[in-house]
Amino acid sequence: MQQFLVTANGPLQGEVIISGAKNAALPILFASLLAEQPTIISNVPKLKDIETTFKLLQLFGAEVECTGNTVRVDASKINNQFAPYELVKTMRASILALGPLLSRFGQAEVSLPGGCAIGARPVNLHIDGLRKMGAEITVENGYIKASAKRLKGAHLVMDMVSVTGTENLMMAATLAEGKTVIENAAREPEIVDLAVYLNTLGAKISGAGTDTLVIEGVTALHGGEHRVLPDRIETGTFLVAAAVTGGDITCKFAAPTDLEAVLEKLREAGAEISTGEDWIRLNMTGRQLKSVDVKTVPHPGFPTDMQAQFTVLNVVAEGVGVVTETIFENRFMHVPELQRMGAKIRLEGNTAVCQYSPSLNAAQVMATDLRASASLVIAGLVAKGTTVVDRIYHIDRGYEHIEHKLQALGAHIQRIDG
C-alpha cells in the first residue's frame, strides 16, 4: 500500500494550478447518462473516483473516451441499469446513477452505498423524492430497485439540505413529465455547475444556487459541451497548507467567489488574501497565524470538506480555535492521528477545541477519509521529522497529483510503496 513521506521544508511558495472539481465532475458524468447524443466534458480531474465513474458508465453500456482532462461520453446505447456493490462500495457518489437511469430508462438497480468513516450517510431523501415522483422503489439485500413508466413532476420539500440528494432529484426531474419544484435544495456551486450542464443539453432548470429549484421536464436531452468548474476544496486545501507554513502562493484557474466563507476565515487567521477573476493569492510572509472558530454548514457557509484542514491550522496558530462539525456525525477521525503528532485537541461532542501546539512531531499516521488525509499531509509540512501518511488511497480519490503540486511549491513530499 502506498504512503506519503512528508518533511517540513519551510514556507510553500509559487503557483499551483487548480483542477476541476471532483464533486462537480462526478454528477456531471452521471448526468451524461440522460443524453441521447455524445457529450464532451473538459477540466475533468484525474482521480480514483473519476475512474470508478468511468467503470460504472461503461458497465451501463456507455462509451467513454478520455483525452487528457477531456472526456467524451456517448450514452446512446445504454443496455444495463445495474450498479453492483463491488464498484459502489468504493465511491458513495455512485448513488448518482439512480436518478438518471430511472428517469431515462424507467428502471435502475443500484447498490446502497453504505456509510463511511465520516458518518452513516443514509440516502432516504433520494429515495423519498423519487417515490414522490411516482417511482416504485424497494430496498432489499443491499440494493435499491426502482422502476417507473415515466417519472412525474412533483413538489418536493427536502427535510435536510443534501448535495447529492438535490443532484439526483434534479437529474431525475429533467426527463419527468411536467414540473418539479425542489424546496430546501442545496446551493453548492457544484449544483449550479450541474444545472448549467443539463441546460446545455436541453434541460429546463431554473433557480440553481438558490434553495428552490424549478425543473420543467423535457422528453429528451441532446449532446453538448461543458467545462467543469474549479475545485474549491482543493483550492482551500492548498491555501491552508500555505498559511500554516508561512508561505506565499497563488492558486491559478480557481474560483474565488465559490470560496468566500473560507477566504474570510483565512483573513481572520491573519493571512493577506488577494483575488482576481480566476486566481487567489495567499501571503503569510512575516504575519502571525491566529486561531479561528469555524462551524460547518451548507453552502454558502463554511464547508465540512474544509474542516479537517482548519483543525490543523488551529493547532499551528496561536490561541484557541473551536471547530464545530454540524453536517456529519463522525468527522473527527483525523483528531486522534493529529494528537499522536502532539496536537493539543480536546473533543467535546461535535466540537474540537484546538490549542496552539508549538511542537508538532512527525509520526506514522493513518488516513481515514479524503479530507482527513489532506489534513495529515498539511500537519506533516510543519512537524519536526518525517511524517508517514498511510492509506493514501483516500487522498487519491479527490486530489489530482497532490504530491507533484506540493513539490512544485517547495514541499518535501514523496510517494512510496509501503
Ligand SMILES: CC(=O)N[C@H]1[C@@H](OP(=O)(O)OP(=O)(O)OC[C@H]2O[C@@H](n3ccc(=O)[nH]c3=O)[C@H](O)[C@@H]2O)O[C@H](CO)[C@@H](O)[C@@H]1O
Ligand atoms: C460527491 C459529493 O458531492 N460529496 C459531497 C456531498 O456529499 P453528500 O451529498 O453525500 O452529503 P449530503 O449533503 O447528502 O449530506 C448532508 C447531511 O445530510 C444527511 N443525509 C443526506 C442524504 C439523505 O438522504 N439523508 C440524510 O440524512 C447526511 O447523512 C449528512 O448528515 O456533500 C457533502 C456535504 O457538503 C460533502 O461533504 C461531500 O464532499
Ligand SMILES: C=C(OP(=O)(O)O)C(=O)O
Ligand atoms: C466527503 C467527500 O466526498 P464523498 O462524498 O465522495 O465521500 C469529500 O469530497 O470530502
